[in-house]
Amino acid sequence: MSDDVTVARAPSGTHDVLAPESARWELLVARFARQVERAGYGLAHTPIFEDARVFRRGMGEGSDVVGKEMYEFEDRGGRLLALRPEGTAPVVRAFVQHRPPTPWKAWYVTPAFRYERPQAGRYRQHHQLGVEVLGSADPDLDVEVIGLAARLLASVGLGDVVLHLHSMGDDACRPVYVEDLRRYLADRRSSLCGEHAERFEANPLRTLDCKKEACRAATVDAPHLLDALCEPCAAHFARVRTGLAAVGVAAVLDHRLVRGFDYYTRTTFEFVSGALDGAQNGIGGGGRYDGLVEMLGGPPTPGIGFGVGIERLLLACDAEAVFPTVAHPLDAYVVDVTGGEAARDLTEELRRAGLAADRAFDGRSMRSQLKSADRSGASVAVIVGADELEHGQVTLRPLRSGGDQRTVARAEAAAAVRALLVGGEADRRPTTHRPKDEA
RNA sequence: GUGGCCGUAGCUCAGUUGGUUAGAGCGCCAGGUUGUGGCCCUGGAGGUCGGGGGUUCAAGUCCCCUCGGUCACCCCA
CATH class of the missing domain: 3.40.50.800 (Anticodon-binding domain)
Incomplete structure (x- = not known):
């Protein structure tokens, strides 16, 4: 490509959303807004960039997103800033800064930026809809939040979606479990895939999440975190499960579900589309992060939220032939x-x-x-x-x-x-x- | 960051063992119709064949480099 042509093109991994497709985005956001406002959530706009430490602390220095995917830059005043790679940390930062009365319920729609190689359903700028609730550890809130996400997916007509549910435990029980798992894996080190044979010491949970057959087979009999939960975490999770059943949200337990950010505690979940053949079939997810507010300098405050990827949700809609593009006809x-x-x-x-x-x-x-x-x-x-x-x-x-x-x-x-x-x-x-x- | 595949008109594509002025369909513009859309007919505009270099009498076609796209790994929405 010559230079002139290259300039007149959206940067790699980004895309334009023009009419009539843009009308579908509008409709999706409007529908989500109506659903969450009805449940007491208020719209939160936060800056598209933050002090890079907001993300480094929350998501974890070791996470791939922080380690190699953030768009970081220094501004003219020498501040290290980062384009937001996800939606939760900025909202939590706003909570710490303004201290609204709890439980504080916020929703957002925002672009998110990650420097990755683009592929089907994965972009360097993508967009998320989500909610966050700060200040309550009530498991019924987990049910409400998961229910809102499920309802959004159902309301656009998606049917081929499975909700995966897990609990990450807390500071009392997870370290004990991780140690057990590490011991279990140490005995089977030679049968793990090359990557996890090296890395299982640093983060053995990741090995559970590995898609390679070697790791799959080696972990079939691995101890489950759900069996190792402490009494408070187990009670919390039990209440979430009965609550979901009570409100009619089907979920499958997935003891391999290990989400990528360090801040998660207790309930974690992910919505997976069966209609997307690509590897990028997770259209939304979230969980509790009862330590995140503290990590960002606030008082001990529990929190929970989810994010749904707009592009992936619409790809899934296309695959299921639901939620068609609408027209804006003239009179x-x-x-x-x-x-x-x-x-x-x-x-x-x-x-x-x-x-x-x-x-x-x-x-x-x-x-x-x-x-x-x-x-x-x-x-x-x-x-x-x-x-x-x-x-x-x-x-x-x-x-x-x-x-x-x-x-x-x-x-x-x-x-x-x-x-x-x-x-x-x-x-x-x-x-x-x-x-x-x-x- | 690693690997596979692919770059010809606005879009989807054809282009023979390398051989003359690079084609089609759709779309666009105009006319057929000096006051009437769709259907039909006719015509037109639109291409540095992604870019650079090489081989050759001759390159869209073969070779090298490069840029871009795409898919997968990784990770995630």
Whole structure:
């Protein structure tokens, strides 16, 4: 590629979202907003970049995301900043800074940045919807949060999704379990895959998560963290499971579910799509992080949340042929083959009357303008020719039905267009509904 | 970061053992129709064949490098 062409292209791993696809994003966000606002969550906007330590401390220096995937940079004042690689840490930082009354419930929609090699369902800038709740350790809150995520997926029509559920324990029981696991793996070191034969000392939990057959086989009889939970963690997890069952959210226990960030404690979960054939089939996940607030300098405060990847959710929708792209049809399209003044003024009038209206420019032929009107999806063409101009009239031509066109006084144009829409004579297209109707 | 595959028009693609002015469909523009969209017909615009170098009388085609895309590993949404 020559230089000029390369510049006129979104950076590797990023992508543009244009109409009509962008309308689907709008609709998804509006639907999510309605669901979580109804549950008492408030929208939180936080900066797209933070002091890099916000992420380093929370997600863990050892995590891949912090270690090799963060977009870090120094600003002109010498501060080390990072584009957010995920949504939780910034919200927790905001909590520590502002100390709102607890339990504090927040939701967000945000881009997230990670420097990885792009592939299907994986981007350097992707987008997440999510919620966080700070200040309550009540297991029924775990149920609420997981339920909100499940409901979002169900509401767009996804059916081929499995909720994986696990508990990471807490500071009392997890270290004991990790030591047990390390001992178990040490005896089988030679049968692990090359990578984990080396790394199991540092983080034996990762070995459980390995997809390679060698590690799979070697860990079949490994001790389960769920069997090693301390009494409080076990009680918490039991309450979460009965709660999910009570609200009708199906989950499968997955003792291999080890999420990538260090801050997780107790409940962790992940929604996996069966419709995505790529390796990137996790469309959302989250869990408790009862120590994260402290790590960022706040008082001991429990927390829980989830994030759902918008791109992956929509890929899954495409794979399941649900939640189709919506159109934003026009009500009227103004065709003016006189001097153009009529189009200029009439279009404005129609819009002020609350109609969705567009028009042709550049003084093109009537044939050409009607072609544009047709392609725009408009219900009615509002035509101004020499005759109409002379008599102060407009001709309304239905474009979506067999109805006859008619000529009315120009002053009645907006009302007449509206009558055609309401009467259903002109407007009967099957695939159109608008985000604003949903919100 | 590692590996496989692929780069020809806005899009999807064809292009023979290397051989003349690189094609098709769709889309776009215009005309057929000086006041009427869709269907049909005709015409047109649009290409540094990703870029650079090499082999050759001759390269879209073969070789090398490079850039980009894509898929997978890793990790994650």
